[in-house]
Amino acid sequence: MKQLVLIAGGPLLLYVVIVLLIAVIPAIELSRLPPGPGVVPLTPLQAQGRAVFASNGCAYCHTQQVRPLAEDQVFGRPSAPGDFAYRTPTLAGSQRTGPDLTNVGVSKASDVWQYIHLYDPRAVVPESIMPNFKFLFRVMPVAPAGETAVPVPAAFAPASGVVVPTSEAKALVAYLLSLKQAPIPGFEAAGAAPTAQTAAPAASASASASTAAVAAAAGGYRFDAPRGQQLFSANCAACHQASGAGVAGAFPPLVGNPAVNADDPATHLHTILYGAHGVVIDGKTYASPMPPFAGQLSDADIADIANHERSSWGNRAAPVTPAQVAAIRAKGR
Amino acid sequence: MPPRSAPPSIGASPPADASSGDAALTRVFVAYTVTATLWLLFATAIGLLLAFKFGAPDFWAGEYFSFGRLRPIHTNDTFYGWASIVLVGLAYYVAARSCGTRLYSTRLAWIGLALFNLAAIAGTVALDLGYNWGDLEYREWPWPVRLVFLAALLVTAWNLIGTVARRTSDEIYLSNWYTIGAVLWTCVIAIVAVLPWYQQGLGMMAISGFYMHNAVGMWFTPLALGLFYYAIPKVLSRPIYSYALGVLAFWTNLMFYPLLGAHHFLFSPLPWWLQTVAIVCSVAMLVPVWGGSANYLLTMRGRYRDMIHSYPLMFIFVGVIGYLFGSTQGTVEAFRSLQAIWHFSNFTVGHSHATMYGFISFAAWGGVYALLPLATGKNAGRKGLAMHFWMALVGSFVYVIALSIGGTFQGINWVQGKPFIQSVVDMQPYYVWRGVGGALMFVSHLVFAWNVWRMTFGARGDARSPILPAGREATA
Numbered sequence: 115m116k117q118l119v120l121i122a123g124g125p126l127l128l129y130v131v132i133v134l135l136i137a138v139i140p141a142i143e144l145s146r147l148p149p150g151p152g153v154v155p156l157t158p159l160q161a162q163g164r165a166v167f168a169s170n171g172c173a174y175c176h177t178q179q180v181r182p183l184a185e186d187q188v189f190g191r192p193s194a195p196g197d198f199a200y201r202t203p204t205l206a207g208s209q210r211t212g213p214d215l216t217n218v219g220v221s222k223a224s225d226v227w228q229y230i231h232l233y234d235p236r237a238v239v240p241e242s243i244m245p246n247f248k249f250l251f252r253v254m255p256v257a258p259a260g261e262t263a264v265p266v267p268a269a270f271a272p273a274s275g276v277v278v279p280t281s282e283a284k285a286l287v288a289y290l291l292s293l294k295q296a297p298i299p300g301f302e303a304a305g306a307a308p309t310a311q312t313a314a315p316a317a318s319a320s321a322s323a324s325t326a327a328v329a330a331a332a333g334g335y336r337f338d339a340p341r342g343q344q345l346f347s348a349n350c351a352a353c354h355q356a357s358g359a360g361v362a363g364a365f366p367p368l369v370g371n372p373a374v375n376a377d378d379p380a381t382h383l384h385t386i387l388y389g390a391h392g393v394v395i396d397g398k399t400y401a402s403p404m405p406p407f408a409g410q411l412s413d414a415d416i417a418d419i420a421n422h423e424r425s426s427w428g429n430r431a432a433p434v435t436p437a438q439v440a441a442i443r444a445k446g447r
Numbered sequence: 448m449p450p451r452s453a454p455p456s457i458g459a460s461p462p463a464d465a466s467s468g469d470a471a472l473t474r475v476f477v478a479y480t481v482t483a484t485l486w487l488l489f490a491t492a493i494g495l496l497l498a499f500k501f502g503a504p505d506f507w508a509g510e511y512f513s514f515g516r517l518r519p520i521h522t523n524d525t526f527y528g529w530a531s532i533v534l535v536g537l538a539y540y541v542a543a544r545s546c547g548t549r550l551y552s553t554r555l556a557w558i559g560l561a562l563f564n565l566a567a568i569a570g571t572v573a574l575d576l577g578y579n580w581g582d583l584e585y586r587e588w589p590w591p592v593r594l595v596f597l598a599a600l601l602v603t604a605w606n607l608i609g610t611v612a613r614r615t616s617d618e619i620y621l622s623n624w625y626t627i628g629a630v631l632w633t634c635v636i637a638i639v640a641v642l643p644w645y646q647q648g649l650g651m652m653a654i655s656g657f658y659m660h661n662a663v664g665m666w667f668t669p670l671a672l673g674l675f676y677y678a679i680p681k682v683l684s685r686p687i688y689s690y691a692l693g694v695l696a697f698w699t700n701l702m703f704y705p706l707l708g709a710h711h712f713l714f715s716p717l718p719w720w721l722q723t724v725a726i727v728c729s730v731a732m733l734v735p736v737w738g739g740s741a742n743y744l745l746t747m748r749g750r751y752r753d754m755i756h757s758y759p760l761m762f763i764f765v766g767v768i769g770y771l772f773g774s775t776q777g778t779v780e781a782f783r784s785l786q787a788i789w790h791f792s793n794f795t796v797g798h799s800h801a802t803m804y805g806f807i808s809f810a811a812w813g814g815v816y817a818l819l820p821l822a823t824g825k826n827a828g829r830k831g832l833a834m835h836f837w838m839a840l841v842g843s844f845v846y847v848i849a850l851s852i853g854g855t856f857q858g859i860n861w862v863q864g865k866p867f868i869q870s871v872v873d874m875q876p877y878y879v880w881r882g883v884g885g886a887l888m889f890v891s892h893l894v895f896a897w898n899v900w901r902m903t904f905g906a907r908g909d910a911r912s913p914i915l916p917a918g919r920e921a922t923a
Contacts, residue, residue, distance in 0.1 A: 118612055121624050125701055126631045129665070132705045133635055137657035138645055140721060145650030169577035171515020181714035183787055185861045195716040198648035203581025206652055208659075208711060210791040213867045235504070241872050243501055249510040348866035 150196020152296030156289070163289025166282050168203060170247070177207035177214045178293070188348065189214040190295045197295065212244055219294040223389075224402035226364045227353055228287045229264040229279055237270035238352055238361060250283035265363035337433065342422030345415055349407065350423075358427040364402060366395045369427045379420065379434045383442045386416050413439040471553045472543050473822040477903050478557075479536020480815055482564055484892075484899050486528025487808075491889045493521040498885045501878040511575050519587040520574050526585060526662070527596060528567040530807050534670040535559070535603055537814045538626040540822060541677040542610045545620040551609025555602050562599035566592050583651070584659045586640050597637040604630040621693045625673030628701070632665040653709070653717055656725075660708035667803070669700070671770070671810035672739060675763065678817045679746050682760050682913055683753075688745035696739035703731040710781040713790065729781035732774060740771040750915070758832035759913040762813030765840060769805030776801060788862060793874065794854030797847045804843050804888070812839075812895065817913040819902045827898035828908030835894040842887030845880055853877025 156164060167173070178201075182192035193216065198204055222228060227238060233251050235242035253275045257263040263276035271277065279287070347356065353365040360367035368374050372395065373381040385393075389406035392399060407416065413436040420439070424431040500506060500514050510516070543550050550556055570588035573579075579587045586593065607630060611623050640658045680687050687693060709717055709725035744767060747760070754760045776798055780789055789795065812835070820826045853874050860870040901908045 115612065117617075117619055118608065121619050122608055122627050122631060125624075125628045125697075126635070128701060129628075129632050129705060130635055132702075133639055133657070133661075136706050136708070136721075136724070137639060137654055140718065141645040141650035141653040143650075144653050144717070145645050145647035147649055168582050169579050170513060171518055171579060171582055173582035174515055174518050177791060179712075179715050181787075181790075183714060185787070185864065188864070188867070193716050195649055198652065198716065200648065202647050202651055203583060204648060204652045204655070205582060206655075206712070206715065207582070208584060208791065209793075209795065210861075210870075211793075212871070239868065241868050243504045243871055245500065245504045245508045245514045247513070248508065249513070344866055347868065351866075 144195070147195050147199060149199030150194050150296060151299060153196055153199050154296075155200040156292060159285050160289045160292045162282075163285035163287065163292075164203075164205070166250075166286040167289055168205065172215075173205045173207040175207075175209060175211035175244070177210050178204070178216050179206045180214060180216050180295075186214070190217040190220075191298065191301060193295075194298060212242075215290070215293055217293065217295050219291040220405055221349075222352060223291065223405040224353065224365075225287050225291060226265065226402045228290055229277075229283065230266055230361065230364060231352075232283060232286070233264055233266055233277055234270045237267050238355070240356075247283070250280050250286065252278050252280060254278050265361070267361050267364075337421040338418050339422065339425075341415075342418035345411070345419050346422045349411070350419065353402075353404070358423070358429075363398075364400070366393065366398075366400045368423050369429065371395060371429075374423050375429055375431045377432045379424075379432070379438060380442060382420055382424075383416065383434060383439055386411075386420060387439070387443055388447045408443060413437075413443065469543065469549055472540065472550055475550065475553060475556045475560075476536050476540045476819065476822050478560055479532055479539070480819060480899060481903065482560065483529050483531075483533035483536065483811075484896050486524050486532065486567060487892050488896055490521055490524035490529055491885075491892050493517050493524070495882070495885050495889045497521055498878070498882040502875070502882065510577075516575055516577065516579075519579060519582070519584075520571050522585060523570055523574065523587060524567055525803065526667075527563070527570070530667055530803065530811065532560070532563050532567075533811045533815065534667065534674065534807075535563070535630075537674050537811065537818065538603075538607060538630075538670060539610075540818055541622050541674060542607050542626065545622055545677055546611055546614030546616065548610060548613040548615060551606050551613060555606040555609075559599050559602040559606065562595055562602060566596040566599060569595065581651075583655050585662050586655075586658055590641050593637060593641055597634065597641070600630055600634045600637060604634060620677070621687075621690065621697070622673040622677040624694075624697055625669040625676065628697070629666055629669035629673070632669075633662070636661050636665060649716060652712060652715065653721065656710075656712045656717065656721075657705075657708040659711055661705055663803070664700075664704045664707075667807045668704070668770075671766065671807050672696075672700075674810055674814045675743050675767065678759070678763060678814050679743055682757065682763070682817050683747065683750055683915055685746070685750075688742050688748070692738050692742045696735040696742065699731070699738070700735040703728040703735065707732065707781065710786075713781070713783055713786045726781050726783070729778045733778055736771060736774040736778075740767055743767045753915050756911070757913065757915055758829075758836055758910070759813050759817035760915070761836055762809050762816060764813075766806055766810035766813055769801060769807075769809055773798065773802035773806050788858035789854060790858075792854035792857040792861075793850045793877070794858065797850030797854060800843065800850070801847045804839075805847070809839070815899070815902075819899070820910075820913055823902055825902050825907040826910040826912065827901045829910045831894055831898045831901065831908060832910055835891045835898060838887045838891035838894065842884045842889075842891060844884070846884030846888065849877045849880035849884060853881075 180186045180189045180191065180193045186192070222231075231238050232247045234246045234248070235244040251264070253272045255275050257276050257278055261278050263278055266277050354360050354368050355365075358368040373385060376382065385404065387406060387408040389404045391403045392401055394400075411419070416439045417434050417436045420434045423429065424433065496507070496512075497514060497517055504514075539550060539556055566588070570592045573589050573592060574587060578589050580589055581587075588596070604627070607623070607627050611619055611627065636658065640654065640662075646654050676687060676693060706728040707725045709721045710729050713722050713726070715722075747764065754764055779785060780794075780798060816827070816832065853876075856873055856877075857870045860873060861867075898908075
């Protein structure tokens, strides 16, 4: 009997001690961490959306933690302990079958985009393998009073009737749009788009170099075309589509877009830098907000994107240089 | 240490079976094995459907068949339906036989079985209805369901300890150290995971890191290792190579394994010291892993030719290699430099299948094929054993290799800063191969179910007794 007590009790006791030291005591400390600056609790609607998120297992494919690694910079600044203050469950995730969602409220700021994407992900991202969440929507003959139908592209819309989000879908989208990292005062990620520092060298150095290159290339643009396409794909294609055609009734086309094709790039660059809202193009009003990219992309990146847009899909507009981007950036919003 | 033909320690070989006519024990063993097999079929059918959805995301996308609802059902039912129930059934058999006694309580064993199954059924229904506790891996069941599972563990612990207390020998055979330890530790894990007070925000992440690895490594791993210590000597009719090495592996596993959980959250905002401790202990795990594996392999030394004639031994051998390979892979994955590429990628999914399938499931199958015929007196068919073995082995190889390669490319894509969607596109061929491997694995489980039927209620097959003659090469 004594032997049994030793063999069963000894390891049990040792294990309890280890568990207290490695898990429970650190967790007690970590549970008491104060919220970071600007980190606020969710509203009841957003909290309801978080429950929808968890109950449908979204966290199995989407993380919500940004690591202090260069490859994670596209998702935002590194996650800080204070970010998790009101996040129970944390929904940090362990796999990125799909992208990280820490900042999805910034990068996909349009609720219309979120609704279309949930209804049928392939309507806005053709290569997506995310399941559709049509069960969070109802198809009705006409939208009831006070409800807005989702402008699903015709190829993906039901044969008849309109698509109306359920209260669960609304809560989920409210939650997704709430996912924004609060800026940490004084923090600036290494390699992320600085405003003042590279703007000045770009203005002087590349003003001569790049402009000369562009000017020298008669009839064609001299810019980093593959990089422009990659940046466009990563940052712009979700709404404006790889074809530049946009999504009818939701996101404006860039093909033949007056701002993109204007010889004066001021409006074009200002829109990329500082976003837009309620823009009227060819008589159509686009209510969805476009997020600003001034904080994430450098002048050279934005010039590459703009030049990709200005030279693709039949667009033929005068090229822009990083110096011009820097000049518009300097003027501010 | 030179190999010894007859280790002196009396505990080094499992005591001879006390009686072959323990009908109550046989019924318990059969019932655990049969319900576990049903869970295996269900959980891996779901797994196959999930694999298909990677290529056809709109297939069965309705609420109750949605990927995010089914994914935790697949993982939880393979863990708590299949692997837990089959290994507890085996632990009961090993405890009773190695102690030369009857079970402390047949009734408790039945109550435990009912509780395990009740938890798995209720958990499955709850997850499908969307009652998912925060997508926290392997503890998604609502807390009342996890309390039912805890009750099943407590009943099992009580019964196993009671059985060992009635042993006729003086020593407690090593297998029982592992299985009793596993059940008691897992009670602690279950309690720690369910209490809410220290699980706010980042505290919850710390507990998740602890839980997702301890629920695997302090539950399935010791259950399977304990089974090895009984089944390998039993099948070979020879003592284990070194009892002392087994004891060393037991204590070092206990010292290092519980501390490595945070390696799932490297580069997270969890305290850096916690992450570093996890990495150091992941390396230290090489001691019990290599020590334990060497002990099993040295026990089989000189008898590898016999494996050709013994599918139970082949399953166990793959299980040992799965343990050695999967655990060593886990150590390598824990290095920060490699984690930067592999974390969040499908490499991790390949790893979890290399271990839960290549190690745990193969160990359980080896145990069932080695010991169930001894209990029921019925063997499965040779063709059935061969089909199960080869399809499961080839299927899991295809599965793990495809996801390991694909996951590596996925991680490199991210490091190179390509648009995220590129990593989704590039994974497609590997998802297809994963489905091919998964299909083979699932079909092999159908054959396993057929084999279980023949070893229990059906017509006996033509396979030989799992016990190989001692000390000489078996002849064809």
